[in-house]
Amino acid sequence: MAEPLTIFLAGGGTGGHLYPGIAVAEAMRAVLPDVRPVFLCTQREIDAVILKPTGFEFIPQPIVPPVSSVGGLLKFYKSWRETKDLVKQLLTDRRPAAVLGLGGYAAGVAVKKAAAQGIPTAVLNPDVIPGKANKFLMSVVKAVCCQFEATSGFVGSSARGKLQMTGCPIRSDITAPPPRDEAAKRLGIDPMLKTLVVTGASLGARTVNEAVLTMLGGMSLRGWQVLHLSGREHADAVRAGYRDLSVTSRVIDFTPAMADVWAATDLAISRSGASSCAELTACGIPSILMPYPYHRDMHQKVNAEQLVSAGGAVLLDDEKDRAKNAAKLQPVIEQLMYDAGKRQKMADAAKAIGKPDAAERVARLLVGLAS
Numbered sequence: 401m402a403e404p405l406t407i408f409l410a411g412g413g414t415g416g417h418l419y420p421g422i423a424v425a426e427a428m429r430a431v432l433p434d435v436r437p438v439f440l441c442t443q444r445e446i447d448a449v450i451l452k453p454t455g456f457e458f459i460p461q462p463i464v465p466p467v468s469s470v471g472g473l474l475k476f477y478k479s480w481r482e483t484k485d486l487v488k489q490l491l492t493d494r495r496p497a498a499v500l501g502l503g504g505y506a507a508g509v510a511v512k513k514a515a516a517q518g519i520p521t522a523v524l525n526p527d528v529i530p531g532k533a534n535k536f537l538m539s540v541v542k543a544v545c546c547q548f549e550a551t552s553g554f555v556g557s558s559a560r561g562k563l564q565m566t567g568c569p570i571r572s573d574i575t576a577p578p579p580r581d582e583a584a585k586r587l588g589i590d591p592m593l594k595t596l597v598v599t600g601a602s603l604g605a606r607t608v609n610e611a612v613l614t615m616l617g618g619m620s621l622r623g624w625q626v627l628h629l630s631g632r633e634h635a636d637a638v639r640a641g642y643r644d645l646s647v648t649s650r651v652i653d654f655t656p657a658m659a660d661v662w663a664a665t666d667l668a669i670s671r672s673g674a675s676s677c678a679e680l681t682a683c684g685i686p687s688i689l690m691p692y693p694y695h696r697d698m699h700q701k702v703n704a705e706q707l708v709s710a711g712g713a714v715l716l717d718d719e720k721d722r723a724k725n726a727a728k729l730q731p732v733i734e735q736l737m738y739d740a741g742k743r744q745k746m747a748d749a750a751k752a753i754g755k756p757d758a759a760e761r762v763a764r765l766l767v768g769l770a771s
């Protein structure tokens with residue numbers, strides 16, 4: 401009997417890196433049932449929280465993020481060396497047929513080492529602007545899987561030929577959404593009310609949470625409820641915030657059931673990480689995007705601009721100040737909440753640039769590289 405094809409998926413540390421990998425792993429199984437995806441993730445708690453329920457094998461690497469201080473860099477180099485030893489062993493023991501980098505600091509060692517050994521490699525690049533790890537890896541990989549055409553303006557001419565506009569892979573249950581009523585029931589929200597979803601991605605976003613709570617203190621929500629995905633770290637503060645408000649709300653710290661969430665969403669306030677953008681467009685959801693304001697390259701803002709220029713979203717800079725953010729948010733929300741026609745136009749525009757089959761495209765590419 402032929403041995404199953406092992407494929408390494410390297411990266412982690414946030415949902416934004418892991419979920420596209422999970423989507424590709426699921427799609428590879430559909431293309432080739434005896435493929436064996438193995439995740440080389442990080443030791444962060446969120447990685448285990450996300451990967452355990454999938455049933456896919458995962459191996460945490462000792463890698464830590466590079467922090468720009470002498471101590472931080474020393475820690476990073478030490479963890480890089482330890483990760484190199486682990487990866488070297490894994491490449492020998494498990495003999496993967498291909499390696500996919502999922503972006504971020506936890507992808508670098510495995511993709512680089514595999515490429516040096518002649519194993520076919522590719523990276524996912526779902527943000528418009530490639531991150532440091534992807535820039536570092538573009539010269540060694542065979543393919544760079546992108547979500548946005550605009551990425552070609554941010555890479556050198558040698559990498560440009562490797563770009564493939566696959567889209568950002570999305571979990572399969574999200575692209576085949578359940579009926580809205582059933583989703584609302586499972587989420588514990590009222591199916592008769594319209595739903596404003598607030599999300600700061602898998603870890604939550606304190607400034608987004610605070611902006612929304614402050615805004616809600618100054619308005620009433622006729623016919624609407626709020627489903628607030630707070631992030632684990634911020635759940636207590638957000639729950640306490642709603643106690644003082646007369647708003648129908650449900651706070652969930654983190655849920656893997658995003659298919660239910662998006663199926664029940666009428667309007668979203670969201671960060672603009674790559675997967676959030678991919679899900680909002682694939683599902684056709686009108687949104688107000690508040691990009692993460694602390695990255696030097698402001699890549700979430702550039703992601704958001706792609707949805708805005710298509711007409712599917714409104715961009716609102718996060719001023720890192722709850723009162724200023726709330727004051728800017730309120731008129732935009734009020735206008736969209738009570739203008740169903742405008743929401744529908746935005747939903748259609750978002751959907752027009754969505755790529756719901758991205759996972760399958762990347763899976764086929766990877767299986768092709770591996771065989």
Ligand SMILES: CC(=O)N[C@H]1[C@@H](OP(=O)(O)OP(=O)(O)OC[C@H]2O[C@@H](n3ccc(=O)[nH]c3=O)[C@H](O)[C@@H]2O)O[C@H](CO)[C@@H](O)[C@@H]1O
Pocket residue numbers: 414415416417419503526527599600601602603629653654655656657658671672673674675676677679692699700
């Ligand atoms: C702060 C930061 O540096 N974030 C980066 C991180 O993604 P980060 O994880 O912050 O954000 P993304 O939008 O890419 O992904 C969030 C994912 O978490 C899921 N989700 C969210 C809440 C929840 O309760 N349950 C759940 O499953 C969403 O459905 C989505 O799939 O990598 C992305 C890809 O390089 C970048 O674009 C982001 O800038």
